[in-house]
Amino acid sequence: MRKRGGIGLNYYAMLGLALVAIFLIIMYDISDSVMSKEIPENIYLARDTALLIDTLQATPNDVFYTYPAHFDSRQITINQSIVQTTRLGERPAANEKHWFKPSNMFQLIYPNTIPAYYFDMYKLGNVITIGSNIDPVDTVSEETFLRADTKIKVTYDSSSLQKTLLKSFSENIKAAMQDQGLETVTSQETIELRIQNKADKFTIYYSQVNQQETKTLANKIRTFVPENIFTRAPIPTESTKPLVIIDFKDLSSLEDVTENKRLAVRVGAAFAKVYI
Amino acid sequence: MKIIGKKGSSDAYTQTTQTIHLSKILIISLVLFLIFIIAVLGYIDSLAPIPVDLEEDLVIARLTNVCLAATYPGTDTMQQNIIDVDKVTKESLDSCFVDDFGLTVRLTSNDDKINLYTSVGSTATNQYFVRYVLIKTPDGIIPGVLKVSL
Numbered sequence: 001m002r003k004r005g006g007i008g009l010n011y012y013a014m015l016g017l018a019l020v021a022i023f024l025i026i027m028y029d030i031s032d033s034v035m036s037k038e039i040p041e042n043i044y045l046a047r048d049t050a051l052l053i054d055t056l057q058a059t060p061n062d063v064f065y066t067y068p069a070h071f072d073s074r075q076i077t078i079n080q081s082i083v084q085t086t087r088l089g090e091r092p093a094a095n096e097k098h099w100f101k102p103s104n105m106f107q108l109i110y111p112n113t114i115p116a117y118y119f120d121m122y123k124l125g126n127v128i129t130i131g132s133n134i135d136p137v138d139t140v141s142e143e144t145f146l147r148a149d150t151k152i153k154v155t156y157d158s159s160s161l162q163k164t165l166l167k168s169f170s171e172n173i174k175a176a177m178q179d180q181g182l183e184t185v186t187s188q189e190t191i192e193l194r195i196q197n198k199a200d201k202f203t204i205y206y207s208q209v210n211q212q213e214t215k216t217l218a219n220k221i222r223t224f225v226p227e228n229i230f231t232r233a234p235i236p237t238e239s240t241k242p243l244v245i246i247d248f249k250d251l252s253s254l255e256d257v258t259e260n261k262r263l264a265v266r267v268g269a270a271f272a273k274v275y276i
Numbered sequence: 277m278k279i280i281g282k283k284g285s286s287d288a289y290t291q292t293t294q295t296i297h298l299s300k301i302l303i304i305s306l307v308l309f310l311i312f313i314i315a316v317l318g319y320i321d322s323l324a325p326i327p328v329d330l331e332e333d334l335v336i337a338r339l340t341n342v343c344l345a346a347t348y349p350g351t352d353t354m355q356q357n358i359i360d361v362d363k364v365t366k367e368s369l370d371s372c373f374v375d376d377f378g379l380t381v382r383l384t385s386n387d388d389k390i391n392l393y394t395s396v397g398s399t400a401t402n403q404y405f406v407r408y409v410l411i412k413t414p415d416g417i418i419p420g421v422l423k424v425s426l
Contacts, residue, residue, distance in 0.1 A: 012294045012295070012297075012298050015298065016297075016298050016301045016302070019301070019302060019305060020301065020305050023305050023306075023308075023309050026309070027309065027312050030312075030313075030316055031316070034316055034319065034320060037323075039320060040320050040323040040324060043320060043321075043323075043324050044323070044324035047324055047326060051326070051330070051331070051334065054331070054334040054335075054338075055334060057334075057338055057342070058334050058335075058337035058338040058341055058342065059341065059342075060341045060342055060345060060353070060354035060356055061353075061354075081374070101334075101335065101338075101373055101374070101377060102373075102374045103338070103343075103371075103372055103373055103374065104370065104371045104372070104373070104374060105342065105343065105371050105372060
């Protein structure tokens with residue numbers, strides 16, 4: 001009878017110890033994942049992506065955004081209103097996700113999985129595209145304005161993410177030139193507005209024949225661009241203060257400049273800087 | 277029989293005691309495990325915190341910047357933070373969010389001449405988020421208040 005009692009005690013003790021051991025192993029595994037920051041990073045990435053989608057849907061203008069970080073061997077999965085992140089090839093985990101609020105106004109385009117490596121997010125009109133290495137179709141629109149005899153032509157990329165901005169900016173140029181006149185400009189001039197390097201910088205390409213005329217026109221543009229941008233083409237940025245900042249620069253020293261004078265306007269700094 | 281009865285009672289007592297002890301161990305382990313899980317989830321959540329009211333701010337920004345925003349005359353460019361009174365409708369809210377999103381909007385001008393209310397779905401709370409906006413009316417642009425409940 002004592003032997004039977006001994007066996008019973010060992011059996012229960014071993015069962016209890018086994019259960020405790022299982023709990024400890026699970027807790028260790030969870031702790032290991034947390035301490036390796038894999039799970040927190042997945043959750044962070046899911047939340048950040050979901051909030052970015054909500055931000056794009058709250059933005060009135062076109063947006064081009066490249067996610068400024070990469071997470072090795074991770075992927076993003078979007079399913080209707082849920083963003084989930086996992087290791088490449090793995091199925092999404094239950095807790096590594098976050099919700100965004102889809103809209104009937106916007107069409108959301110995304111692949112089945114998105115590698116979390118500097119992926120792109122576009123908002124063009126009512127279409128939001130998320131993925132890697134997306135390029136908008138390059139279509140240039142032209143408009144000619146000012147007096148016919150001066151033949152100023154402004155072109156802008158009508159399919160770019162900042163189409164609205166560029167068109168508005170070209171209208172600013174038009175209005176300001178009309179206000180100020182361009183008596184010194186007699187030859188045909190072309191001003192081309194174009195996004196550079198998928199960044200928040202766009203470049204004015206200014207074709208010219210006469211160096212002095214170029215400088216005169218550049219100086220005129222320099223004088224009216226900041227005010228007009230502020231009042232006529234507000235650009236949304238992360239700050240709540242009035243925002244547009246313009247770095248107006250002579251780009252003739254840049255490597256990609258092979259001809260003509262080029263002027264760059266950089267948007268996004270904290271205050272306007274003017275160079276020339 | 278008497279002796280056997282005593283031994284049987286002793287064995288049953290021992291087994292019952294062991295079962296109780298095992299149950300205690302299991303319950304305590306389970307409670308500790310749950311506490312551990314809750315602590316870990318709280319810790320993870322604290323590593324990627326979302327600022328207070330950020331998600332609500334984004335919802336309201338969608339309203340004031342896109343869905344209810346007025347446009348510049350002759351263009352489709354939105355006038356941020358300027359609410360078009362004609363857009364404060366259930367249809368606008370329906371198109372702004374998917375069907376299961378609850379939202380209540382109240383738009384009031386400072387002179388009380390405009391007092392609009394519209395709602396879709398059911399809101400989770402009665403808390404209103406207040407934004408000071410401009411209201412575009414046929415007579416011009418006037419200041420007002422937009423209250424949103426989510």
